[in-house]
Amino acid sequence: MPHLFSPFQLKGLELKNRIMMSPMCQYSVTAEDGAPNNWHLQHYVSRAVGGAGLIMVEMTDVEPDGRITNRDLGIWSDDHIEAFAKIVDEVHEHGAKIGIQIAHAGRKAEDAEVPVAPSAIAFDEKLKTPRALETEEVKEMVEKYRLGVRRAVQAGVDVVELHGAHGYLIHQFTSPYTNKRKDEYGVDLTRFGKEVIQAAKQEMPADMPLFMRISAKEYVEGGYHLDYSKSFVKAFKEAGVDLFDVSSGGEGPIRGGGKPGSHAGYQVPFAREIRRDADTPVAAVGRLEDPVLANAVIGNEEADLVIIGRGMLRNPYWSLEAAATLNKETAFPKQYRMGFSN
Secondary structure (H helix, E strand, O other): OOOOOOOEEEOOEEEOOOEEEOOOOOOOOOOOOOOOOHHHHHHHHHHHHOOOOEEEEEEEEOOHHHOOOOOOEEOOOHHHHHHHHHHHHHHHHOOOEEEEEEEOOHHHOOOOOOOEEOOOOOOOOOOOOOEEOOHHHHHHHHHHHHHHHHHHHHOOOOEEEEEEOOOOHHHHHHOOOOOOOOOHHHHOOOHHHHHHHHHHHHHOOOOOOEEEEEEOOOOOOOOOOHHHHHHHHHHHHHHOOOEEEEEOOOOOOOOOOOOOOOOOOOOHHHHHHHHHHHOOOEEEEOOOOOHHHHHHHHHOOOOOEEEEOHHHHHOOOHHHHHHHHHOOOOOOOOOOHHHHOO
């Protein structure tokens, strides 16, 4: 049976274990031009030293006004490639693989003068009302994603992840709650996502897998449920997604549509159902920092990878601690081996 420290292969991606660092925005004040800096270098490389199999760089946006805030990373310029490549090379030096999550915040772009979205619907009363993109602008947005993926590949990443969850732009197009368009991108709510996927695949080597983060369930009143996400997962898989990173929520204020769980592993059932229904590899996320629980998710074949967020914010060496807790073999840095010996 597989376990947390079993190797994992998907197309040309070979991971030494099933542990993925969650993409978590750093909101670094010195990243105003969109390029990663020394904070990001230390942040990601330390988790590679700490034994994670796959490092996923935080939400990185395809245009300046596509960022949640002006302190987020971007990949809208060739000038960004060198800074990302430095992180990629250092992560590889310590035996981990690395990807970048490519995204656009859409109506959740807090610092954009006028945010853009599928439809002119504000997230809440605090955020600005977005401008609905014209049909030609939607097509131009697909090209911005394409160029972002191209730059990520040029920086040397091992995998690309598209952010299609948490109420950001791809999710906004996919959701009936936020997409009220009458054009081709409203008739088929998966069209924008599919076109972005296809554009990404055209820029990626044939053996490089494409991940996609999705929200399996919305918590806003009138939001979609698992049956709907199962349907768009199949459409996105057919378009070219190789693995789904299964999360939930983020599309609007949490009111009458239910609340996300706060218990350990609360999103694992979503990942398990998507994996089974679509016959696709998945990654599970959401309060999985207990190594025994994370190991059980893999051993019970509920997911192919586990994604650790808060646990790695607290402890860059979470993966090494997990190996010690589970009594599993892993490659400890020789400089730290004494700290893990009996």
